[in-house]
Amino acid sequence: MTPYSKDFPVSWEELHRNARALSWRLLEQGPWKGIIAITRGGLVPAAILCREMDIRLIDTICVVSYEDGEKGEGATKQGELNILKGVEGDGEGFILIDDLVDTGRTAQKVREMLPKAHFATIYAKPAGKPLVDTFVTEVSQDTWIRFPWDMEYTFSTPLVNRQDT
Numbered sequence: 001m002t003p004y005s006k007d008f009p010v011s012w013e014e015l016h017r018n019a020r021a022l023s024w025r026l027l028e029q030g031p032w033k034g035i036i037a038i039t040r041g042g043l044v045p046a047a048i049l050c051r052e053m054d055i056r057l058i059d060t061i062c063v064v065s066y067e068d069g070e071k072g073e074g075a076t077k078q079g080e081l082n083i084l085k086g087v088e089g090d091g092e093g094f095i096l097i098d099d100l101v102d103t104g105r106t107a108q109k110v111r112e113m114l115p116k117a118h119f120a121t122i123y124a125k126p127a128g129k130p131l132v133d134t135f136v137t138e139v140s141q142d143t144w145i146r147f148p149w150d151m152e153y154t155f156s157t158p159l160v161n162r163q164d165t
């Protein structure tokens, strides 16, 4: 059964506003050598952060998370995180950015690889929150966040006509 019972859609405007708020907080903690985006969710936040903070050195750590039962090239064990591309060094002076932390599984893995990087996210859920250095908005563990790049405008059924509410 899914652990998510609440839906939290995020608009481009809201995402942009939150990413700018994160930039303010990170600027105060600089200077920074560069940004490392955790793909793919960290890519849009990274673009906004580096524009606001005038950072030109942008790298990626490319992660694929396979669900149980799913198989992929390079997957050694089911349910495992696969690193398609890492980053040299220990991350000192770099911001490591992702869109959110949920269970903390991704965060734990990348923090092991880059222990001195400053880990930042826009959203954090309670289970992953202790692994984040700076975040903007906390949501409950049973909330599923929907990012604007995963959505499209479509007809919305009036509440009174919905069977499931």
Ligand SMILES: O=P(O)(O)OC[C@H]1O[C@H](OP(=O)(O)OP(=O)(O)O)[C@H](O)[C@@H]1O
Residues within 6 Å of the ligand: 038, 039, 040, 041, 042, 063, 064, 065, 098, 099, 100, 101, 102, 103, 104, 105, 106, 107, 128
């Ligand atoms: O704390 P966790 O439980 O690890 O979940 C958080 C991760 O899940 C999502 O990425 P996802 O693996 O869905 O891939 P994507 O970024 O390529 O969309 C999100 O972008 C985080 O990286």
Ligand SMILES: Nc1nc2[nH]cnc2c(=O)[nH]1
Residues within 6 Å of the ligand: 100, 102, 103, 143, 144, 145, 146, 147, 150
């Ligand atoms: N889009 C999205 N991806 C996730 N991966 C783990 N948790 C989430 C979530 O709440 N939203």
Ligand SMILES: [Mg+2]
Residues within 6 Å of the ligand: 038, 039, 040, 041, 042, 098, 106
């Ligand atoms: Mg991700």
